[in-house]
Amino acid sequence: MTTTTQPSTLLTRYLQTLKGATPNSAAAAFYASLDTISSISPSITASIINELRDQRGNLKLIASENYSSLATQLAAGNLLTDKYAEGYPHHRFYAGCDNVDAIEDEACQLACTLFGAEHAYVQPHSGADANLVAFLTILSAKVQRPLLRELNLEDPSKASREDWATVRAAVHNQRLLSLDYYSGGHLTHGYRHNISSHLFDVHTYSVDPETKLINLDRLRTQLHEVRPLILLAGYSAYPRKLNFAKL
Structure with missing residues (x-):
């Protein structure tokens, strides 16, 4: 046998x-x-196991990486990945998103509790996405909505092609002042290989070549010269504390 x-x-x-x-x-x-x-x-399984070995055998020093719990990993790997849920909880573009809404609501509540916040937006999956959301929110609040009000419009889809061209030109003509990438700035802060460089007229400041520090007096002068819509005071690889009160 x-x-x-x-x-x-x-x-x-x-x-x-x-x-x-x-x-x-x-x-x-x-x-x-x-x-x-x-x-x-089998090759994908092998890569997952190799990643497990790498994470157990090496110390990660990349701030944007994570050590997620197994429960988080399993929650991210189920049939919810099949869903299309564009929009916000209870304000989706499609029906059938009740279960996704419940999960996103809970995530927002947990984030508010954790950070002591009144509002949380948990859809960005990375810092780069979060920065993009922040940029677009500022452009909408400071440029787009005021212009639409001048045109007696609330809904941008109601604007004529001519009026919308005016709004677009104004939105994409705003200045951004950020730390130069090679001085430690983040690539989402106007680096030309990133979409942020297409959104803004980007100006940069640098560290002092002698002290390797940001000269706040020099930055203040540049700030008055450039007069940007946004001054970015967050970095990727600048290992110093910034005196925000003085800034």
Whole structure:
């Protein structure tokens, strides 16, 4: 009689090591998810396992990276990824988003509790997206909406082509003053390989070549000369505290 040996899965091997002890449900879920992925693409499973080894064996010093909980990883890997939920909770462009709305509402509430805030917006998946949202919000509040009011309009879709061209020209003619990329500024702060450079007329300031510090007096002079809509005082690789009170 010929017997066929079934390939050993990660979950099976994990359960065998327990010798009858109660399995950890989180570990079982993790191994089962890897087995499911491996049944379609073993190479992707191998990359996930290699990333696990890398994260356990190396210290991450990139501020924008994360150490997410297994519960977070599992919540991000389910059928909710099938949903199309453009818009905001309870104000979507399509129906059938009730479950997504409930999750986003809870995320906003948790963020408000964590940071002591009155409002939270949790859709940006990265700092780059969050910066873009901030830019567009400022441009809308400070430039677009005032111009639309002058045209006696609230809805931009009601503007004529000529009026909308005027609004667009004004929105994209605003100045941004930010730390130069090579002095430690972030690439979303007007670097020409980033979309932010297309949104603004970008001007930059630099660190002092001798002290390697930002000269606030010089920056203040430049600020009055450029008169930007936005002065960016956040950085990517400037390892000094900034005196915001003096600024």
